[in-house]
Amino acid sequence: QSALTQPASVSGSPGQSITISCTGNSSNVGRYNLISWYQQHPGNAPKLMLYEVSKRPSGVSNRFSGSKSGNTASLTITGLQAEDEAGYYCSSYAGSSPYVFGTGTKVTV
Amino acid sequence: EVQLVESGGGLVQPGGSLRLSCAASGFTFSSYSMNWVRQAPGKGLEWVSYISSSSSSMYYSDSVKGRFTISRDNAKNSLNLQMNSLRDEDTAVYYCVREGYRELDYWGQGTLVTVSS
Numbered sequence: 630q631s632a633l634t635q636p637a638s639v640s641g642s643p644g645q646s647i648t649i650s651c652t653g654n655s656s657n658v659g660r661y662n663l664i665s666w667y668q669q670h671p672g673n674a675p676k677l678m679l680y681e682v683s684k685r686p687s688g689v690s691n692r693f694s695g696s697k698s699g700n701t702a703s704l705t706i707t708g709l710q711a712e713d714e715a716g717y718y719c720s721s722y723a724g725s726s727p728y729v730f731g732t733g734t735k736v737t738v
Numbered sequence: 739e740v741q742l743v744e745s746g747g748g749l750v751q752p753g754g755s756l757r758l759s760c761a762a763s764g765f766t767f768s769s770y771s772m773n774w775v776r777q778a779p780g781k782g783l784e785w786v787s788y789i790s791s792s793s794s795s796m797y798y799s800d801s802v803k804g805r806f807t808i809s810r811d812n813a814k815n816s817l818n819l820q821m822n823s824l825r826d827e828d829t830a831v832y833y834c835v836r837e838g839y840r841e842l843d844y845w846g847q848g849t850l851v852t853v854s855s
Contacts, residue, residue, distance in 0.1 A: 661840070673847075674833060718782065
């Protein structure tokens, strides 16, 4: 499975909203509502931010939201804060090769 | 508190072998599928291998199939990755990751594997 396509970088000012896209195909993103998003600060392990397209784990801010349309999923961060500056990766369940990740997006605040 | 602690990383020559381990605590290990995910220096995440809770199913990425073997010991709450015939491109931080339903909900801090002569 080829990696899902994400923009290399997205930037925004504090308080603004940004959206990161994640494009796959009909075998992964388009087929399953099993999209997850991970945040990774430099030197740290990734952290689950959203799962099943738009569900938030306990403790994740409601400033993070997700959606999907066709073969493209999106992560939106509203009320951008300095602590949101990090790398973000999408992932889709993909059957017997269970996970395919996105190429990653660096968010700059 | 869920904890996943990897060990076993280090420097190895091309063609060599290494065995990674992951000690799990804070949850019922035998009830969860587990994965290994790696990240080459400055690069993105790459899924490597999956094992079901009872070890009945195991999957590998094409890049490691035939060279890596995943296993687990539910009695010892441990996950392993035996890596043989290592290549330069296997150099990465390797993360031990718990699977929720179809998402990777808890990650260890990772262990660095460097393949170099």
